[in-house]
Amino acid sequence: MHRSNGDAAHRSKGADRSKGADRPHSSGSDFLQLDIAQAPPGGLADWLARRLRRAISDGRLPLGSTLPATRVLAAELRVSRGVVTEAYQRLVEDGHVVGRGRRGTVVVSVPPTAPAPPAPLGDPSADALFAPSPTDEVFETLRAAPARVDLTPGVPDLAAFPRAAWLRAERAVLAELPAAELGYGDPRGAPALRAAIARWLARNRGIAASPDEVLVVNGTAQALVLAGEALHRDGYGAMAVEEPGSLGVRLHIARTRLATPPVPVDEEGVRVDVLRELGVRAALLTPAHQFPTGVVLSGERRRALMRWAEATGGLVFEDDYDAEHRYDRPPVPALRSVLPEQVCYTGSVSKLLAPALRVGWVLAPPRLHAAMVAAKRHADLGNPVLPQLVLARLMDSGELERQLRQLRLRHRRRRDAMVAALRELVPEAVVHGAAAGLHLMVTLEGPYGDVDDTRLAARVLERGVKTHPLSWHRQRPGPPGLVLGYAARTPTDIAEGIGELARALDGR
C-alpha cells in the first residue's frame, strides 16, 4: 500500500507534459487541468465534483469516456483516495457517471452547463405552461422545458436503478425461458410474476392474495383506465377523488368518461362524511400516503370508510403508489388487507425501480376481476414477458427489498436536505407530509398567503427550477403552495432549487 502510494506520488510529480503524454488521457488527469491550489480548504470533494461536472459538460470527458482511476487521480492531486471516491460518488448520485467494475467509472449523462435560458416566451412560455386548466400533455411539456434542477414529484432516485442486478436476472431468464413462452401469453401476466407479486404484497403490504387475483398492468395509469372502463360499462357515472389530489390521476379518470367529484382531505385523511353525502359508488383514495398532502388515513376514518363501503356496496380504488417509502413512521396496512371485497388495489414499480419499466399490478375485487381482465386483453393482450420475468426474479431473490432499503437511506438524506433548505431559505413555507414518500407539499402563509402558485411556479421555472403548483392538484380554491420532489435530486441540487424558489418569492 505505502509502496504503491510512493509510486503514484512519484509518477505524478511535477507537470512533466512529455511524461504525461505517454499515458492515454483516460488513465490520467492532465487534460482536466486540475489545480489543487484552487480548492477551498475542507471542500476538496465538492471542488473536485464540480470540476469533473464541468469537464463532462464541456466535453473534455465525453459520454462513454472513463474517469481516471481513483488511485491515479488521488496520487496526481496529492489528495487522499477517499476524497476522489467521494467526488465520484456525487457524480454517481447525479446520474452523470456509473461504476463499471473493472471498466472503471464511465460518463453516462451530461449536466446542463450554464443556468438554463429562461423558457422560450411565446409557446409554451412558463406562464402558458402553468395555465390554470392543464391538459393531458402538460407533464410532457413540463418535462421538455429546459431547467437546471427538476423538483417535480413522482420519481425515485433513478441513478440507484440496479442495472447490474437487472442484467444478471435477464441473463438467467433468457437462459431458462422455454421457447413457447415467447408466443402469445396470458393477458393477466406471466404466472411467475403474478406469484412473485402475491408474495411481495404479503411480505411488504400485509395483503393475502392468490396469484390468480393478480392482474399485471403497464402501471397505475393503465389500472385506472381498465377500472374506469369496467365501471363505465357497469353504469357507474363517477369516481370521487381526494381534494387536493393528483392532477394526473384526475385527468386519466376523466378520459374514461367518469366524473371526478372532489372529497376534501383534512389531517385525518379523506372526509368520509362528505363522501357519504356525495352518494357516489366509487372513490379513488391514497390511504397510506395521500397525494399530495402526505396525510395517513386515520383509524377512525378507516373504520368509517369500511362502514360506508359495506353499507353502500361502494368501491374503493386504493392507489398504493409509494407506501413502501416511509422514514419516521411504522408501515400503514393496505385497505385491501381488511376489505378485499370492496377494494380495487393497485401498485407499481415506478417508485421502487423506475417509471420507464411500466409494470404495475391490480387486485380487483371479485365483481370487477373478469371485466378488468377482458379490458386488459382488449387493450394490449398483456404486458411484454421478458421484463415481467426479470422483475419476478428480482422480487423472489430479495434484490428488490435490498433496492428498497438502499432507496430509503438515500431518499431520507434528500428529504432532510430539502426540509433544512426550506427552513433556512423559505421560513414562511409550511411543510406537509415529510414522514414518507418522495415529495413534500409546502403551503405558503403569512406574507405569501395571497401568492398565485401557478405564477410562482412559472417564475421559479424561469430561474431554471421545475416544480408543481399545488393548485394543479386542486379542483377547489385553497391556500397556495408547491409540490416538491426530492427523491430524484442530490442535496446540492435541492439546496440550489430551494434557493431559486426563495429568490422567486422575494422577486415576485
Add this chain to the structure above:
Amino acid sequence: MHRSNGDAAHRSKGADRSKGADRPHSSGSDFLQLDIAQAPPGGLADWLARRLRRAISDGRLPLGSTLPATRVLAAELRVSRGVVTEAYQRLVEDGHVVGRGRRGTVVVSVPPTAPAPPAPLGDPSADALFAPSPTDEVFETLRAAPARVDLTPGVPDLAAFPRAAWLRAERAVLAELPAAELGYGDPRGAPALRAAIARWLARNRGIAASPDEVLVVNGTAQALVLAGEALHRDGYGAMAVEEPGSLGVRLHIARTRLATPPVPVDEEGVRVDVLRELGVRAALLTPAHQFPTGVVLSGERRRALMRWAEATGGLVFEDDYDAEHRYDRPPVPALRSVLPEQVCYTGSVSKLLAPALRVGWVLAPPRLHAAMVAAKRHADLGNPVLPQLVLARLMDSGELERQLRQLRLRHRRRRDAMVAALRELVPEAVVHGAAAGLHLMVTLEGPYGDVDDTRLAARVLERGVKTHPLSWHRQRPGPPGLVLGYAARTPTDIAEGIGELARALDGR
C-alpha cells in the same frame, strides 16, 4: 483429435458403472442408456434425437441440464460427430434445448411424453371450444387445451429467437442509458426506437417516414384499439374487414364499438367495388399477404383502392403483419408508401422475433396522428423503455435482418414439409397462399366439400393437434377449410399433425 476419440471410446467401453460413476452425468451419456445397435441403418440422427427427447421428457435430462459434449457423445456411440450435431440441431429447432456456447447445450423445455389425453369432455370440450360464435377468450382457451402438435397460425419459429444478441444489446443499453431516461418518457415511444423503425421501414418496406410520424405501440392489437377509439370519437361507425379475414382482428375492432361489415376477397384481393358500394369510410386490409387466404392485392385493385380513398376520403388501416416473410415472390410495396395521407400503417415484431415482446408501430395519417398519440398516452403512458432500446439496437446493427434471413430459410423448409404432407396425405385439400407468410389456408372440396370445419377442428384437436377452422375467420358462409401454421413447428411435428388431420377426415 484421434487421441481424444481414443480416450472417449476407452472411457465409455462396456457398461462399467464404477468407472461411469467417476464422471458427473452431464459429461457422459451412460445415463442415457443409448444402445447404438437399436438405431435403424441410415436414421442415426433421427434415432438419437428421439432418444434424447425421451430422456428429456422422462427427466433423465432435466430442465437446465447440459447435454453431453458432441465430441464425447459421438465417441461414446462410435458415430461421426456430425450425427450428434444434427440430432442436437433438431432439438434446438424443437425449442427443447439451446446452445450456450462454452456452457454447452442446455435443456430449456420438456416435450409432451405420450399422446395428449383427449381434451376433457364437459367444459371446454373440443366441440364447445370450436363453437360457431367464438368469444374474446377463445384463443387463450385453445392455447390452454392439451395437444401434441400446435398448428395454429400466427407465430414464427420461437426457438430461433436471438437470445444471445438480445442479451448483448440489453447489456449495451444498460451500460449507456442516462438515468433520466428511466423516468416517465414520451408516450410516442423512445426516440431511438422511432428512428430505428423509420430506417427499418425505409429499408424493408419502401416507406419514407420521419421518426416523428412513428408511434410505438404494444402490438397490432393495441394499434387497432387506439385507431378504433380515435375513429369512434370522430363519429365513424364502422371499419370494413376482409372476408374471409382474421377473427382476432374482428373481435378487437368490435369491442371498440365499430361495426365490421365484410368485404369479399377473391384471387386479386379485396373487392374494392363492394367496398365502394358499402359506403363505409374506413377499412382494415392486409394487402401484402391477405389473412387467411394469402392473396396479394393486385395492381388493378391497388389503383381502384387509391381512387376510392381519394374520392371518398376513405381511410385504409394497413395491417402489414407478416410482409417480410416471403419465399417464392418479390416483395410487395406497402400501400402506405404510395398513399401516406389515407393509410394508417401498422406492423410489429410479433412475427419477426416474438409476440411476447409486445412491440409494434403505427404510422398514422396526419388527421389521426394527434388523436392516436393521445389515446396511447391515456392507455398506458407509453411502452416500457428497455425493450424499446434493445430492439432499436437489433434493428440498427443489422441483427434483425440476419434474424429475418435465418427465419426465411427455416420457415421455407417447414412450409415445404407441410405442402408435401398435405399433397401426400390429404390430396383433397386445396392449398392457398403458400408463397409467403407463416401459415397455409386449405379448403376442402370433392368428398369433403360438405365438412363442418369447426367439428373437423374439434376431431383433430381430440387427436392432439391444434388448428383453426376456416369458418372462424368468416362472417359469411363459404367452403370449409382449416388455417394451418407451419412456421413454429418442425417438419416431424408437421407431418404428424397432417397425418392426424387425414385420419380425422377419414374417421368423420
